[in-house]
Amino acid sequence: MNRFHDLVRTRWRKGHFLCVGLDADYAKIAPLFPADSVADAIFRFNRAIVEATAEYSCAFKPNSAFYEGYGLPGLEALLRTTQFIRENFPELPIILDAKRADIGNTNRGYAKAAFEVFGAHALTVHPYLGKEALGPFLADPDHAVFVLCHTSNPGAGEFQELTVAGRELYKIVADQVSREWNANRNCGLVVGATYPGQLAEVRAIAGDLPLLIPGIGAQGGDLRQTVLHGLTAAGDGIVVNASRSILYASSGADFSVAAAAEAERLDREMRAIWAEFPKK
Numbered sequence: 001m002n003r004f005h006d007l008v009r010t011r012w013r014k015g016h017f018l019c020v021g022l023d024a025d026y027a028k029i030a031p032l033f034p035a036d037s038v039a040d041a042i043f044r045f046n047r048a049i050v051e052a053t054a055e056y057s058c059a060f061k062p063n064s065a066f067y068e069g070y071g072l073p074g075l076e077a078l079l080r081t082t083q084f085i086r087e088n089f090p091e092l093p094i095i096l097d098a099k100r101a102d103i104g105n106t107n108r109g110y111a112k113a114a115f116e117v118f119g120a121h122a123l124t125v126h127p128y129l130g131k132e133a134l135g136p137f138l139a140d141p142d143h144a145v146f147v148l149c150h151t152s153n154p155g156a157g158e159f160q161e162l163t164v165a166g167r168e169l170y171k172i173v174a175d176q177v178s179r180e181w182n183a184n185r186n187c188g189l190v191v192g193a194t195y196p197g198q199l200a201e202v203r204a205i206a207g208d209l210p211l212l213i214p215g216i217g218a219q220g221g222d223l224r225q226t227v228l229h230g231l232t233a234a235g236d237g238i239v240v241n242a243s244r245s246i247l248y249a250s251s252g253a254d255f256s257v258a259a260a261a262e263a264e265r266l267d268r269e270m271r272a273i274w275a276e277f278p279k280k
């Protein structure tokens, strides 16, 4: 079975649905580690966050943008972070959020970077180039891809809600990915928590496909609706991401204590909603 799904299912069975987004913003981190290099400061921040939140989580999601933006030191911090998670928390899968996808040949380079260099178990991709181009990802049974379906941003509907051949585009994506692209059982979909109605529509189309759901916390998505609309009939299948609301719960020296408290709260509230969900 797909290693990502294997790991995340084990966490779901224990009632954990929280994904901690490692969106390490060096401008916010620098004052906490004044004597450190950029690479050391970001890594030490991430390590403290991972150690503080692992027990409440089902996955970690570093967003590549925050690391690429600091050049080689940023990439070094990303690599050290993923190595640290793999060595110390091997039960927790890593989703590299880089929203890749190009022609097939180029995708081989993206897959190598995500899965071999950075050691991620899953990668976010966009669907615009179609199934054929995504072949290098879809043919890999060991790693997972989360395909953007309905994103969380205010302007998500510009293309994603366009009606194409009588149906909204995001629903076509949900249908194609769950029925045509998932032959190796390695696909998931990304749906923003800020669109609970569309989340319910996607769940109805996509069966038991894993959904990565960002948009709670800083973007204001409703936790209860997210869980109730996102869960599969069996009561699992959701990876609910929060980044800023956990990472920067405190800007002071107690940042990891505050992060742990926020992660614990989200985990506890989601489990309470999950407990009352009628599972089949």
Ligand SMILES: O=C(O)c1cc(=O)[nH]c(=O)n1[C@@H]1O[C@H](COP(=O)(O)O)[C@@H](O)[C@H]1O
Binding pocket: 021, 023, 063, 097, 124, 150, 151, 152, 153, 190, 191, 192, 214, 215, 216, 217, 218, 219, 241, 242, 243, 244, 245
């Ligand atoms: O693919 C994603 O993770 C993603 C998709 C989406 O529709 N909206 C969205 O916010 N994200 C990512 O999820 C994270 C959200 O961060 P916070 O808003 O700080 O919790 C960021 O890394 C975003 O890039």
